[in-house]
Amino acid sequence: MYIFTTLVxxxxxxxxxxxxxxxxxxxxxxxDTCANIDVNILTLLNIPDATNSGHLxxxxxxxxxxxxxxxxxxxxxxxxLVGEDTVVNALLxxxxxxxxxxxxxxxxxxxxxxxxxxxxxxxxxxxDASSC
Numbered sequence: 001m002y003i004f005t006t007l008v009x010x011x012x013x014x015x016x017x018x019x020x021x022x023x024x025x026x027x028x029x030x031x032d033t034c035a036n037i038d039v040n041i042l043t044l045l046n047i048p049d050a051t052n053s054g055h056l057x058x059x060x061x062x063x064x065x066x067x068x069x070x071x072x073x074x075x076x077x078x079x080x081l082v083g084e085d086t087v088v089n090a091l092l093x094x095x096x097x098x099x100x101x102x103x104x105x106x107x108x109x110x111x112x113x114x115x116x117x118x119x120x121x122x123x124x125x126x127x128d129a130s131s132c
Contacts, residue, residue: 032110034061034117035099037091041078044090054078059112062099065091 042054056074069075069087078087102118104110111119 030104030108032061032063032102032104033096033099034059034102034110034112035095036114036117037094037098039094041074041087041090042081044094045078045082045086047078047081057114059114059117060091060095061102061110061112061117062092062095064110064112065095 036057036059038057040049040052040054041056042049044054047054054074054077056072058068058072060068065088066084069079069084069091075087075091100117102110102120104118104120105122107123108120109123111121113119
């Protein structure tokens with residue numbers, strides 16, 4: 001009876017431990033939407049842009065649009081005027097409206113190139129980000 005009770009209480013714990021590991025999610029192929037966008041971000045947000053300082057041309061994936069907005073000069077300028085969430089949402093609408101659905105194999109890293117939005121590289125080892 002003791003062995004049965006131990007198994008009944010241990011098996012759910014082991015199942016939770018096995019399914020909660022972050023590596024388990026990394027083994028699944030990923031899907032993203034990527035696009036080579038060529039827009040004036042200020043005009044897109046209905047902000048007058050007499051100097052064309054809002055022209056934005058880049059390949060961006062939906063999963064990375066937040067960090068892109070923070071790092072890109074034109075997107076950052078727009079964020080300072082209308083807020084980061086507004087810029088992220090506007091670019092997401094563009095990406096989702098004109099982008100390509102990309103399917104990446106296990107251990108792949110998106111390379112999003114203008115001529116090939118779904119291009120990718122493959123990590124040498126899954127636990128070493130420096131190998132990507």
